[in-house]
Amino acid sequence: MTETMALPEIVSRDDWQIARDALLAKEKELTRAADAVAAERRRLPMVRFDATYEFEGPQGRVTLLDLFEGRRQLIVYHFMLAPGQKAGCPGCSMLVDNVGHLAHLHARDTTLYLVSPATPPEIERYKERMGWTVPWVSTLGDFNPDCGVDGGFGVSVFLRDGDDVFRTYFTTNRGGDQLIGTLRYLDLTPLGRQEAWEESGRGTDGPGHWWKRHDEY
Known part of the structure; x- marks a missing residue:
C-alpha cells in the first residue's frame, strides 16, 4: 500500500448505513443472479468421457473411474506442474x-483430485513442500489435452452413472477465481485485491501477478 492510495470518504454513521443498505440491495441482486447461473450450470448437457484414462499415483496406476473413489x-x-519442473505454478x-477439508465435499458425494503431467516423485516432493494432503x-x-488443457490449468467436473463417466463442466482463466477464498476475503475490504483493474490508485499489479507460493512471501 502507498501513502497516496485513495481511501473511502469519511461520513457519519447514519450516512454510512444508508450507503451500506444501498449496496446490500445490489449484493442480494448479485446473489440471486449467481444462483440462477449455478442452476443453469447444473442443467448443462453432458458428454460421455472415457473412464479408462490412466493416471499414476502413490498406489500405482489408476483409471479416471477409480478417481471417483466410489x-x-x-x-x-x-x-500446472510439468516433468522436470521443481515448483508448481504460483497461481495453482x-x-x-x-x-x-475434503470431508465437506465427500459429504455431498463429491471427490476432488489434482492432476499434473509431472512424475509421481516430483508431485510428492512439491506436495510435501506445500504441506498439502489433497489427492x-x-x-x-492424452487426458489433459482431451480436456482442452495443454500446458495450462483448468477445472473439469465429471459425473458417474454406474461405470459410465460423463464430463459436465469446465472452466479456466478467471473462472478459477471462484475457488480462491483469499480473493473473496480481499473483495470485502476497502483496498480490495490492490490490482490495477479495480480502481485508479489501488495498485499496479495485473490480476494474480502478486501471487506467490505461500513460503515465498
Whole structure:
C-alpha cells in the first residue's frame, strides 16, 4: 500500500448505513443472479468421457473411474506442474492453498483430485513442500489435452452413472477465481485485491501477478 492510495470518504454513521443498505440491495441482486447461473450450470448437457484414462499415483496406476473413489461426482483440477519442473505454478498453488477439508465435499458425494503431467516423485516432493494432503496423481496419455488443457490449468467436473463417466463442466482463466477464498476475503475490504483493474490508485499489479507460493512471501 502507498501513502497516496485513495481511501473511502469519511461520513457519519447514519450516512454510512444508508450507503451500506444501498449496496446490500445490489449484493442480494448479485446473489440471486449467481444462483440462477449455478442452476443453469447444473442443467448443462453432458458428454460421455472415457473412464479408462490412466493416471499414476502413490498406489500405482489408476483409471479416471477409480478417481471417483466410489462417489458420484469428481472435480479435477488440472495443476500446472510439468516433468522436470521443481515448483508448481504460483497461481495453482494459491488455489490449492484455499482448498478446505475434503470431508465437506465427500459429504455431498463429491471427490476432488489434482492432476499434473509431472512424475509421481516430483508431485510428492512439491506436495510435501506445500504441506498439502489433497489427492494428486500424474496424468498418463492424452487426458489433459482431451480436456482442452495443454500446458495450462483448468477445472473439469465429471459425473458417474454406474461405470459410465460423463464430463459436465469446465472452466479456466478467471473462472478459477471462484475457488480462491483469499480473493473473496480481499473483495470485502476497502483496498480490495490492490490490482490495477479495480480502481485508479489501488495498485499496479495485473490480476494474480502478486501471487506467490505461500513460503515465498
